[in-house]
Amino acid sequence: MVSVSHSAGASARGSAGLFSTRGARIKGIRLLVILGFVLFWEFAGRVLVDPAFLAPPTAVIQSLFGRIFADPAIVRAIWMTIIEVTIAYALAVIFGIAIGMLVGMTERGRKAFFPIIVMIWVIPNVTLLPLFMVVFGFGPVGKILYAFSGGIFPIMVNVIAGMRNVNQLYLRGATSMGASRMEVMRHVVFPNMVPSVFTGLRLGMIVTMLGVIASELFVSANGIGRYTRAFSEVYDPAPLFALIMTLAAISITLNEIVRTAERRFTRWKR
Amino acid sequence: MLVNRIIQVAFLGLIAAAWYWATDIRGVPRLLLPPMESVGASFGRLIESGAFWSALQVTLSTVAQAYLIAVLSGLLAGYLVSRSTFSVDVLEPVISGIFAIPLILFFPIFVLFLGIGVSSKIAFAAVYAFFPICLNTIAGLSQVDERYLRAARSMGASPFETFRHIQFPAARPVLVNGLRVSFLICFAAVLGGETLMSMDGLGRNIAQSAEAMAPANMYAWIIFVILTAFVLNMVVTFIEERTKEH
Secondary structure: OHHHHOOOHHHHHHHOOOOOHHHHHHHHHHHHHHHHHHHHHHHHHHHHOOOOOOOOHHHHHHHHHHHHOOOHHHHHHHHHHHHHHHHHHHHHHHHHHHHHHHHHOOHHHHHHHHHHHHHHHHOOHHHHHHHHHHHHOOOHHHHHHHHHHHHHHHHHHHHHHHHHOOOHHHHHHHHHOOOOHHHHHHHHHHHHHHHHHHHHHHHHHHHHHHHHHHHHHHOOOOHHHHHHHHHHHOOOHHHHHHHHHHHHHHHHHHHHHHHHHHHHHOHHHO | OHHHHHHHHHHHHHHHHHHHHHHHHOOOOOOOOOOHHHHHHHHHHHHHHOHHHHHHHHHHHHHHHHHHHHHHHHHHHHHHHOOOHHHHHHHHHHHHHHHOOOHHHHHHHHHHHHOOOHHHHHHHHHHHHHHHHHHHHHHHHHOOOHHHHHHHHHOOOOHHHHHHHHHHHHHHHHHHHHHHHHHHHHHHHHHHHHHHOOOOOHHHHHHHHHHOOOHHHHHHHHHHHHHHHHHHHHHHHHHHHHHHHO
């Protein structure tokens, strides 16, 4: 997972400078690529593909305002999704960090519990989706708990990894200079954990959103899933695309919030 | 490692004990958690009837087709993007940005295009699994030391020879990691697609038994899928270890 997240782009973003010609050129061409894709989509939607399946971006934007935002029930379902993600993520962060620290604090805790965490992590989360829905109901509680059950793992694992990877020399140095257990935690272990914890928080956000969206789509009686199903059944792609694009935009925004926090708090590390 | 296994087995024992306590002593509603004996009986029945195996076959063949598409297209796209640092800088953030969106959002569109059958699951899982392979190929190939490439070229190596003898070996650990991650993502995506909307496969059977309010069957299916996940994970880890030895 790590090599996926720390890929080549990061190096270019760092010191290249916002206004250097190369940096500006990269951004400009990236924008052109995206624009080209949208234009192709427009062309495909108008000429190439049956309008029962693909709506061009102009039609999608039209139905975004005409159908999605104009329907208070759909707007409520979108808000509900945001609230579910927020609550599930808050729970995942609180319990992920708390449990991760309890387990990661001691060598014995890591040895005893890490194998269990790894074993559970291997299970594809979606296997348990119907179970959560049956046990906790097809409403927001089941959706939140299901998303939480997935989102907690990357956070927990990365907190534990951050506590494990402290340089032993620093630990020995601090204790030999008379630091107490609390002081070692405060000045050596915590600062060392920060980058790893933020990796966990970023992955945890993606997995939490995945959980909320999956359960929203699974339940067809209420929420987002009701509308995606209704639009697909009558082959009405414009509002379907508009709803999905709205949720994608929300996901990107939530991701960016976490990534901005990550950049801000790990700046000293670079 | 042995200690880990013992801990894991002890944990499973603990779960079984908690299950027994909740159903047989506390009397939790059967609809939420049926007693172990009835899940065991369902499990036995599903093995005998061959339902497990036919669903497993559907799911695994879907995963195999999706994975094949993802590997070929991911490696090719990653290779093409990594050929210049400029295209890496332009495209890599776009690709990793898309991968950070929960792509299951787009699953209804796959169903709209390709129908409720196997092909929507193949396409969806292939798209999902494409990203880690593509991103790791880019990461692996673009971290190759420029001097080696220049040296190879100046000694008259063809692009294929450069790839075969320098780029590929240097990128291999990252590539292998991407292949492993994307296989597990591919499997999870097929299961997810089947759970949301399909006609057959492991995920479909879990969802169906949940909808039919047949908890003993649902738990039996879930346990079978978890066992499958463990076995697949072991196979993947084994293959990864083997490739490291060379």
